[in-house]
Amino acid sequence: MKNIISAFALAWLALGSQAKTAASPSLTAAEPIDNHFIVQYHPDTSPTDRKAHEDLIHATAARHTSYRGIMKKFDIGGFQGYHIEIDPKSVSLLQKAKIIKQIQPDASISISRAVTLPPPLPLRPIVAPRQSTPSDIPSNIRRIPVSTWGQSRLSHRVPGVEGYVYDAGGSTAYVIDTGIRTTHAEFSNGSSSSRAIWGKNFIAGSPDTDENGHGTHCAGTVGGGTKGVAPLTELVAVKVFDAGGNGPWSGVLAALDWVVKHATANGRVGRAVVNMSLGGSKWQVVEDAVTAAVQAGVVVVVAAGNAGQPVNTTSPAACADAITVGAIDAGDARPYWSNWGVGLDFFAPGEGVESAWVGSDGDYASESGTSMAAPHVTGLVAYLMQQFGPHTPQQMRDRLNAFATRGAVTGAGEGSTNAIVYNGNEMFMS
CATH class of the missing domain: 3.30.70.80 (Peptidase S8 propeptide/proteinase inhibitor I9)
Structure with a gap:
């Protein structure tokens, strides 16, 4: 050696002074x-x-x-x-x-950029049929009459039902993205403190805040007080993208490294989930890093991508150990731009999703993309960890699969798992 x-x-020593050449591959x-x-x-x-x-x-x-x-x-x-x-x-x-x-x-690389699309279909009150669901679901259920369509979809077996039905809870979600506007009203604890905290900034010279909006939007869907799937979740900002939504793969690897160490040091393994609404070309190194994070006990949720291509063409979506999420619209159809195929694990709302934005502490925006779908699953993972206790990544995958609504997605794409994530609470509706 x-x-x-x-x-x-x-x-x-001999090559150090030679001219720079293009890297390969x-x-x-x-x-x-x-x-x-x-x-x-x-x-x-x-x-x-x-x-x-x-x-x-x-x-x-x-x-x-x-x-x-x-x-x-x-x-x-x-x-x-x-x-x-x-x-x-x-x-x-x-x-x-x-x-x-x-x-x-x-x-x-860049964030999985949002796409411009028409607004979702209006919600309509209907009676939803019940499907077989695991028996250990908590019964202290709450209902928000006015909610986003994404929240509603996750708590009902069919699309278009008004209201978000859930049992209050949350754990810890790390958002590897453009940062989070931690002062936004969506993240308030009802006092001067915020459930969104600053974790780590891997963009040299940039401020500890979200200069883009993408990360704040994702965080709001994960755990916003009114827009989030898990309204009590602690949100940790891990910044790897600048104001333009760009950053290096090395920063993403450094962020994963930091998250695993932080979760381990703070006793959050089994109660921690990572949202990665980002992607680039197929890159085995980052997939290996995601696998290592999962093997260390941290659930990793990733966006499938917005190119309308098989998920195995992009990373980290192609990583078998990540939970890869595609998008549906309000009618349960896969939009043409959502990636698909073998390795896509679940679908979640990704079109016309309203969440927190960065113009002010009361700013909101409607965005579309698999970047918006993945945080629904991240929030659900955080929620289920709080409800049922610590989970290994495999246990969480099994629970999501047990709860999921099957066969409802139109045009899911060859090889895609036709499953929409579901929080299991509809069976307790009166």
Whole structure:
């Protein structure tokens, strides 16, 4: 091992002053960041070997190149690696180290952008049939007469029913996004405090607030006081996108790393869920990181994407361990833009979703996209964790599957699981 690392270091000395070249392979639907790469170790690499490898890279970068070397290390359960700035010609030499599983170029990605669509169909009061549902559902049920159509859909077996039926509850939801306007009225505790708190900001030089609106909108759907699926949930802002909704994959990996460590340190494993309404080209490194977060005990919910393509073409939606969510409209049809296919786990409301916005503490906006669908599921996960206690990710997946309304989605897409998430409370309606 020492000889392999030393050979890399010696070669880097010779290559460090050479001209910059384009990285390979590149991402087809994301913009590679020159000279920035994500390096992933093999899972069985010992801490001693990792340290020796990293120490040598640090020393070499400091003495012999104009690049910064290792900028951030990742340790997400079974996923270890680092973000490095390096001469691209040295990457092939780095790949020869037996402890390295893969190296991929860092790239700029974006939030799963909303799409412009007509408003949803009006709600109508109807009598909804009951379906078989698990028997351990709490009976202290509440009903909000006026609610968003998304809230209503999650608490009824059929579309178009007025009111949100739920049992108050929530746990902790991490929103990896553009940040959260934590002072918004949707997140008020009824005093001067807020259920939305600032977690971590991975955008250098940006303020600890949402400059875009996307993250605040998602957070409002997860746990807003009037617009949210889990109105008592603690919301943690993890900022990885700037005012334009753009940021690097390395920031997303750093955010996952931080979330798992934060949830573990604060006793939230089993009661924590992550919302990731974001995506880019198929990128195995981020899928491996999501898998590691799930294996560490954190439920990860991701947007399927808005390209009208199979979910296996984009990450992290293609990750089998994530809960991947497609969109439906108010008539239970999949919009043409919602991704679909094998690996899509559930559908949720994603068209004309009203939630908090960033113009003021009382600002609201209606948005459409799978970015809006995923937070419905994230909120439901947080809600169910509060109602039924800690869940492993697999236990939560099983519960969501047990509750789901089957076969209702029109045009679900070949290979998609035809299941709309449901909170289980309709059986207690009078």
